[in-house]
Amino acid sequence: MTGRSPAAPEAGDQQVRGMARGGVLNLASAVLSQVALFLVLLVLARALGLREVGRYAQVYAVLSLLGLLSLSGFRAGLTRFVAVHLADGEPAALRGAIRLGLGISAAASTVLAVGLAVGAPWLAEALHDPRLSTGLRLAALCLPATTICEAALAATRGWRTQRAYALVGQVYEPVARLALTALALALGAGLTGAFWALVVASWSAAGLALVALARMVRRVPAARPAYRPGELFRFSTVSWVSSLSSTGLIWVDALLLGFFDYGADAIGVYHVATRLVTIAVFVLAPVNASFGPHLAHLHHQGRLDEVRRIYRVATGWVVRLSLPAFVALLVFPEQLLRLVGGPGLAGGAAVTVVLALGQLVNAATGPCGTLLNMSGRVAVNMVDNLAALLLNILLNLWLIPAYGILGAAVAWAVSLAAVNVARVWQVRAQVHTVPVTAGMVKGLVAALFALGVGFGVRWLVEGWVAQLTVGLVAIVAAYLAAVLALGLSREDVMVLRSVTRRGGRQAGADQSVGVAVGSGVRP
Template identity: 30%
Template sequence: MPSETDSTSDSVRSIARGASLYTIGKIISDAGEFALHLLVSRLLGANLYGMYAYGKTIAFMALLVTNVGANKSLLKYLPQYEHQPAKQEFVLALAYGTSLVGAATVSGGLFLFAPAISAFTIADDRFIPILRLFAAILFIDTLANVGYATFRALEIIEYEILTKRILKPLFRVCFVGLALLYGASVYGVVVALAVGSLLAFFIMTYFFLTRVSIRPRLNSPAASPETVKSYYNYSVPLTAKDAGNLLQGRVDILMVGFFLSASTVGVYNVAVVVSGLLYIPLLAFNQLFPPVVSRLYTSGNLAELQRLFSAITRWIFTVSLFFGLFAIVFRYDILLLFGEEFTAGTTVLVLFVIGQLLNAATGPSGYVLMMTEHQYVVMANEWVFGILNIVLNLFFIQAFGILGAAAATAGVLALRNIVKVAEVWYFEQLFPYHRSFLKPIGAGVLAAIGMLVVQLMLPSLIGLVFGALVGCLLYGGSLWVLGISQLDRQLLTEFR
């Protein structure tokens, strides 16, 4: 029988593998997204960029619910049924069938009601075809996401990374760049995005057929009303949870477009995009952490789950803190890359960075709740805080404009994550915090001082480069001097 240390090593190895592969892919993916936003914002201007960002936001919001919880259900049930391939095939069939219906329904509705949505929000006829093109992208990406989730659940995440995180953004940047080079309008840009998504979908399908042994089978011998009930009892609350999450994550952009203007949406969205980089560490460790939680919880190994939960939360916070401090210190210089008119969003960026730092500080609390069968609690969280976000945005935007939207959304994000940590403690007696969290905080203070000195002494672009270098050296060096634990060394070894 493997020892507790061996079990922890296996879990860390799996999580580190997923996190390291995801980080590589996410860096490439976000670099592609960053390049896209730079190209579109600089060449089309704040107004057309605002329409592009608004349509993309609507499609992204819809994408969270079109799979009807299939992505997260596969993360739970494929590992759970790893010794029952017939059940895996049936669950996969449920995921694909439900996603196909969801994609057709939501994409079709978005296409048909595009004129009404435009009249109610941007109020510009040019926005209607943009929204309809994003409806086509939504359909493609919904089906692709089932394949990506299958790769994650089976812990062959390299195929998701290659197709979704590397090839897809690469295709998009190349096609959008060519479209803009030949003078395409915003419509050509969205068509280029659709072509990139379609090519990535075909490549994902090839890997699914050649690297995954299970196939979707509705007529599987393991098909039973109990399995169907169990699947939808898990997926439907998570769909409702994702719907509630929409009220927090993107409804502020919709409300900015409704109350303010397309150009303001452009300024606001750039701040959202930049602050979203702080989300990378959390997403990276969440790639293979959910299947590990599912296995440890099912086997009753809560002691190891506690160790991993605490360590991973600290790792996420440590990495995110450096990026957050860098974004705050060089906020003006970063936004200047997109164009002079986008520097109006510096305070918005600071507010979102603070919100994302608090999000990182609570670690994978949401996945711990989901994988320990508290999906209804997660659903309630998203709806309660989603409604709170709408109410606060409604009043704050009219009173304080774009800053009101950022303050309301960042504040709700922070409060929601604090509540999730409390719930994990209440339901499972798992608590992520330890005095070791003081190490990254101390290192962060020193790094921030060094970056501030660079920012005051050097001009914008040169300051960005040298500031990142100086801050990284001070932050990493301070952490090393303060001491690296055995588990931290193991993680670094697995990353290498």
């Protein structure tokens, strides 16, 4: 794209506003999701102890890895090709892509689930904990449901609406899991009851996701499905390797700690620390989910100026919304760990700080991986993720025997930082921009001010409960005051106005997309 038409600035504003509305919905639901998942962890730790939390973490790691394996890359593929077929006005191709993606993912997950159920005793022995066998078999029962749910919700995001993804995936499933887990523990069902809670929540969420997808497909003009397996498989196969490597980077540490026989207690501490850090960067996933379909639509139409703009805007949101949580993790790691599991977790403070630094780099580089995927550069993203996974495994094999969970944290943080720095340069070569904006710099300055305030509270206030309570309030207040004092950008003001206006904006956006499909006009 060599120039911009007079209407281009307004078109760019519309894309930013549309992404903002979806992003705010995702963000609100992600807050609820992370709170619910944190409470699941808290309930398990308080009721059953760290050893059972460690077992839960290992089983969930296996479920997550097999979920990516069975989804076969169709999660990103479904979002991208639904968005592309909508842009091109091709309802037949859209229906064919959805049927292929859902059918193959369901079949693959069923085969893997049977394999996991049969091999559960062997895998439990390999992890040096025979008591994992029951949990692994229940994870096998969950696997088809989680795969179908994610595939269906990925397809709905191709309509550039985040409603189903937010309400089913980010609100219903984690809240249902929390309620059912608490009920199971109250009835004395123990860790097995917690896994059954996961089973029920997963299958009910899958049913709701399929209903939501069916309603959206009914808006598309009727047509005999046109199957184009070549383009979908090429994209999805590479995306599958990329996603599997990325998920492996998240969960391989817990599995390797089990293989090195560090015990469920140490793995429990590590899992709590990773969950805390994940909460800090929770904003990345909802912004990515909102950013991806818009990016696929714009890049497919060659509107690179708008691609560059929403990439910078999305990165700015991720950084500025995440920074207060990172400041809290750096100032009060012991206090936050004690809040979850008592004094026994305080030894994981160094692990928490190291993991937080790695995730801070991840947040600061923004949705660069999503940009590579949705613009069709999935092979580049695959190589990045494979390299990061290999680096993480090698560092874990070197550092875990000598340093235990701290070594695992260092391996993970270094690998995550390296892959994201590499992606920034790749995105720069592709779209000729970097995700550094004035708003991001202002956010970093505000975070440094809040960091100083937080350490001041820690030095002046006695008692870990008082330190944490006063400190969190002071960090948020100092950060917001500094951000406002430094001034909001034009995009910030536009987004705030957009998301606070009343009316059926989202419904209108969905309707316009449906009309565009029927007429063949690009929305």
